[in-house]
Amino acid sequence: MSTNPWNLIGMNSAGSPSVDYMQFIYWHQVSAAEALVPPSFTFDFTEGMPAMPATVRATGVAIIYRDTCTESTPTACSTGTPVGNPILDATSGTANASTTVDEISAINVLTNGLVTCAFGTSNTTNGFNTAPTLPTPLTFQNGNSGTNGGLALYARFEPMMGMDGPWIATLDGGVSGDNAAQCISIIPIGF
Secondary structure, eight states, rough: OOOSSOOEEEEEEESSSSOEEEEEEEOOOOOOOHHOOOOOOOOOOTHHHHHEEOOOOOOOOOOOSSSSSGSSSSSSTTSSHHHHHHHHEEEEEEEEESSEEEEEEEEEEOOOOOEEEEEEEOOOOOOOOOOOSSSSOOOEEEEOOSSSSEEEOOOOOOOOEEEOOOOEEEOOGGHHHEEEEEEEEEEBBBO
């Protein structure tokens, strides 16, 4: 069992007139104990005050990265805010009843860093299965669609420091949904 926490990076909600899609992204440093066995994580959903268990449709995707600042010594992610945080920058956006979604701004990147983007939708039949290519190409990492809404992770290795994005993702099949986009810039090892 891990003693490392799950750290919320951001959450977005979409839907009008009422919210029907929520997307959360987290970072988590895999512990030595987790590395010894196949991982299995459980997330609970609650609503109201006091928080009561909620029944919701849910989907999840994950990816593991090596060579991030979490492996830097003597202090992991010494340039993170706060120290230990591997996320340099983040941007997001939402679109209601739309075939597309994009972020509201470009994102800061470091040399040899990584950008990871999560594109999600309330649409239960189609997802964001085609990689965004502008302004720079993203590569598919993990995802699922056609069940409980679609969620897809894309990434891009950043060879130079600067700005990148925003990217626009399009749902397959010309369908629409209530959509969210979240992109993060990950600090590479050595920072």
